Amino acid sequence: xxxxxxxxxxxxxxxxxxxxxxxxxxxxxxDGLYWFDCLSVCVSDKKAPEKREFWGWWITLTPSDxxxxxxxxxxxxxxDGDWVDESIPAAAQAEVERTHGDFAQKLSKMLADRFAKxxxxxx
Numbered sequence: 001x002x003x004x005x006x007x008x009x010x011x012x013x014x015x016x017x018x019x020x021x022x023x024x025x026x027x028x029x030x031d032g033l034y035w036f037d038c039l040s041v042c043v044s045d046k047k048a049p050e051k052r053e054f055w056g057w058w059i060t061l062t063p064s065d066x067x068x069x070x071x072x073x074x075x076x077x078x079x080d081g082d083w084v085d086e087s088i089p090a091a092a093q094a095e096v097e098r099t100h101g102d103f104a105q106k107l108s109k110m111l112a113d114r115f116a117k118x119x120x121x122x123x
Contacts, residue, residue, distance in 0.1 A: 008115045016114055020106050034061040036107075039077050040099045041092040051079055055092040057100045058083050061107075067117035070107075072100065 008016070010031040017024040017034060028035040039054035054077040059070050074096055075086040088096050108119040 008117075013115075016110055020103070020110060023103055032063060035059070036061065036103070037077070037083065038099045038103060040096045043076065053078050055088050055096055057096055059103075064120065067111060067115075067119055069120050069122050070104070071122045074100075 013034065014024070014026065014029070017029075017036070018026070023036040023038055025035040025037060035058065037058035038056045040056040041054060043053040043055060045052070055075075056077055057072060057074045059072050061068050061070050063069075073083065073085055074088050076084045078084055104119070111117040111119050
């Protein structure tokens with residue numbers, strides 16, 4: 001069992017977040033604010049790869065007294081590389097929810113096991 005670190009530093013958190021998979025957007029994260037996203041479903045795979053857009057989710061994670069708070073959004077990752085808060089079509093909804101749920105479970109477990117911190121969701 002790994003040793004629990006009670007007061008994680010920014011750099012320890014970055015290393016732990018990177019170990020969860022390709023979700024961390026390090027260039028958009030800073031001490032006290034961490035950005036994650038997932039391109040879950042291609043909008044149209046008939047387009048050239050560099051012109052594709054995706055349905056998915058993004059999360060901003062901030063520290064709180066008890067642990068961390070996650071603010072979750074869903075939408076479309078557009079051709080400009082920006083997230084647009086948009087309704088997910090029914091055909092993509094289940095996969096977006098599955099990838100988000102898988103990540104949230106990994107994140108919550110890692111924060112509890114490694115740092116003894118909880119994860120809560122901001123609505």
